[in-house]
Amino acid sequence: IAGITQAPTSQILAAGRRMTLRCTQDMRHNAMYWYRQDLGLGLRLIHYSNTAGTTGKGEVPDGYSVSRANTDDFPLTLASAVPSQTSVYFCASSLLAGGLRGANVLTFGAGSRLTVL
Amino acid sequence: EDKVVQSPLSLVVHEGDTVTLNCSYEVTNFRSLLWYKQEKKAPTFLFMLTSSGIEKKSGRLSSILDKKELSSILNITATQTGDSAIYLCAVPNTGNQFYFGTGTSLTVIP
Numbered sequence: 001i002a003g004i005t006q007a008p009t010s011q012i013l014a015a016g017r018r019m020t021l022r023c024t025q026d027m028r029h030n031a032m033y034w035y036r037q038d039l040g041l042g043l044r045l046i047h048y049s050n051t052a053g054t055t056g057k058g059e060v061p062d063g064y065s066v067s068r069a070n071t072d073d074f075p076l077t078l079a080s081a082v083p084s085q086t087s088v089y090f091c092a093s094s095l096l097a098g099g100l101r102g103a104n105v106l107t108f109g110a111g112s113r114l115t116v117l
Numbered sequence: 118e119d120k121v122v123q124s125p126l127s128l129v130v131h132e133g134d135t136v137t138l139n140c141s142y143e144v145t146n147f148r149s150l151l152w153y154k155q156e157k158k159a160p161t162f163l164f165m166l167t168s169s170g171i172e173k174k175s176g177r178l179s180s181i182l183d184k185k186e187l188s189s190i191l192n193i194t195a196t197q198t199g200d201s202a203i204y205l206c207a208v209p210n211t212g213n214q215f216y217f218g219t220g221t222s223l224t225v226i227p
Contacts, residue, residue, distance in 0.1 A: 031213055042219035050213055058214060106215055108159035
């Protein structure tokens, strides 16, 4: 089934540990995104990538890094997790990239629930 | 700074009621506005609006965009308990970054 796969579904880790959330899409979408969702704050963009080989910072990038080595994969790494990074993380993708190419629709993965103690 | 604001933050209604959810935006070079429904897990796409005054409709849900007022509304008629969810509004900027509002939490009581 075409879509976005995120792993792990849920994870508890100790503060200071390194963690990578994985995201893979099989829709050949150009653009990919990482959001975090917190109660009362909605979905906030962490990092994005408009095409393989490029990445950009969103609204809340501090403490996170991403890479986009190919079209399908967009991992999110927390180098040294802190309790404030406890959240639900959603990976998303869209077919087109760039403001001049027209409208896009975001497709989301099922989310990864991360708890940092 | 690009931003999207939704209201109300939460809403509790009885089955059969009609609800109107609001989304206003400030985004450079507006192209589209998207509505999503989020139940337990990932947001699912409802509508994409690009032109003012043209209503999009799907069953009991409908939505319309007002570019002059920089806003959109999502209407749900004859609400059912299955409509209970968080409804999210998103607007992409020219860099293809999608900005979301905080969402409206709708609870439909039997």
